Amino acid sequence: MPRPQQRASLSPVNIQVDWRRIRRMAGRAAVVAAAIPLTAGATVMAADKIRGQRYPLNKKFPTAEPKSVGIDGNEAIVFTYGADLYDSMIEAIEAAEHTVFLESYIWKGDATGERFKQALSAAARRGVQVYVIYDGFANLVVPQAFYTFPPQVQVLRFPALRAGLLTLNLRRSGRDHRKILVVDDEVAFVGGYNIGEEYATKWRDTHLRLEGPAAWELRNAFVDFWNRWRTGKHPVLQDKGAEHWQPGLRAARNSPSDLVFPIRGIYLDAIDRATSHIYITQAYFIPDRDILDSLLEAAARGVDVRVLVPERSNHSLADWLARGRYTKLLRGGVRIMLYEGAMVHAKTATIDGRWATVGTANIDRLSLTGNYEINLEIVDADLARTLEDVFRMDESNCHELTFEDWRSRSFLTKIGERVLEPLEPLL
Structure with missing residues (x-):
């Protein structure tokens, strides 16, 4: 009489070993899946760097003379060339009588950056209250000594590392990508231009200069950011309300925190x-x-x-x-x-x-x-x-x-x- 066929059985131990193997395999697959685009991305950037050295982005391009437009009691000037913009910004700083607020994502330690630094330092020495914000991460390649100012200048370095940054906590991972200059609460600038020699002549960008009540929009943005991120060594800036409501000209401000x-x-x-x-x-x-x-x-x-x-x-x-x-x-x-x-x-x-x-x-x-x-x-x-x-x-x-x-x-x-x-x- 034939013997009944015996069924193979898996013990709990064997099942546990199988799950461990599956988890290891899944982990390895995830690492490989992540490595492929990361490796490809690194390859693309390396190749582009070589290409950039051979074919730099320095072709001459069309620009327009700064043009003035009236907007509801304000003067607005559109800038399309960095050298023109920087001249106007420096002129405003040199004419400052009370306050200068400057915020920049990138502020290079080159000749253009030094020009701004000297203008701000001179303003502070003649009694103007000068406040500066720059992003620590974006300027890691700039020697820290460059951001040493006379003691009268208040400097806020938006920290490169903050608690929660490495875990991609949205409230704590954003960079300060803004570019703002406000002088005497009357003249203000905003746009895409960072501060640096390359941007003055080799990049096509757009910036806007405002003179009039609408400068409050940019002053208020600077003050709110300063008071939110200042440390104990930084003074509190006065938060003034808007005397004029201009619904046709408003600042929209992203605030990850x-x-x-x-x-x-x-x-x-x-x-x-x-x-x-x-x-x-x-x-x-x-x-x-x-x-x-x-x-x-x-x-x-x-x-x-x-x-x-x-x-x-x-x-x-x-x-x-x-x-x-x-x-x-x-x-x-x-x-x-x-x-x-x-x-x-x-x-x-x-x-x-x-x-x-x-x-x-x-x-x-x-x-x-x-x-x-x-x-x-x-x-x-x-x-x-x-x-x-x-x-x-x-x-x-x-x-x-x-x-x-x-x-x-x-x-x-x-x-x-x-x-x-x-x-x-x-x-």
Whole structure:
């Protein structure tokens, strides 16, 4: 009589050993999955650095003379060339009688940076109250001695490392990406320009100078940030209320520590209102799903949507991640203009010749839901018209990327875009 077939059984010990093996295998797979895009990203940046040395972004580009526009009792001047802007900023500092507030994400220790340092120091020595904020992380390569000022100058270094930074705690991981100068509560500057020799002549950027009651918007932004992040050695700045309400000119301020990000909201609201045209200029353009869908919906209803970005920026990884949006944008009727031979760093937009924004925020995750940023939202036909003239000037230095051109890119380029896609949350 045949013996019944015996069934194999797994003991609890054997099951435990199997789960441990599965966990090890899953861990190794996760490490490999993370390593592939990270390695690819490092390779892209290394290759781009070599390419940048061979083909630097220093081609001459068109610029416009500073143009003055009146906005509801204020004078606004649009700057498109760094050397012109720096001259105006230094002139304002040298004319200061009471206070100077300067905040900059990057402040290089070169000749241009030294020029600002000397102007601020001289103002402090003649009795002007001078307050300075700079981002510690963005300036790690600058010798710390450069930021040694006369004792009269109050300096706040936004710390490079804060508790919670390494765990990506959103409230504690944002950088101070703002660029603000306010003099005597009457003259104020904001825009994309950092402080440095390279930005003076080699980068195309946009900055706005305000003179009048609207300077309060930028003064208030500086004061709030200073009082929020000052230490015991820093004095409290007086928080003055606004004597004039100007609903057509407001500052939108992103504040990660408070989980407040209004700049994204002003873009979504303005795009939703568009009926004629949308002109956007960005250094790094990686829109999230909502902004991407809003632009596509605008194009679908007949709005002329154009996005102007550098053909090759100073951050190659951002370029690769931005290209992940190009297929949807181009297929959906959005026109993409590629700026040639130089870095365009402006963060501006105009809609329907009525609405405009100028500021420090890029349309990417870091700016819209990560860093401290500030953008002016302005509803004024004259300023919008001026910025549209600037946009057309920049278009003269562009070539348009067509959908046919984009579809014909190499297979390896398409693979690279897919491999690098997981790195998108970092930017």
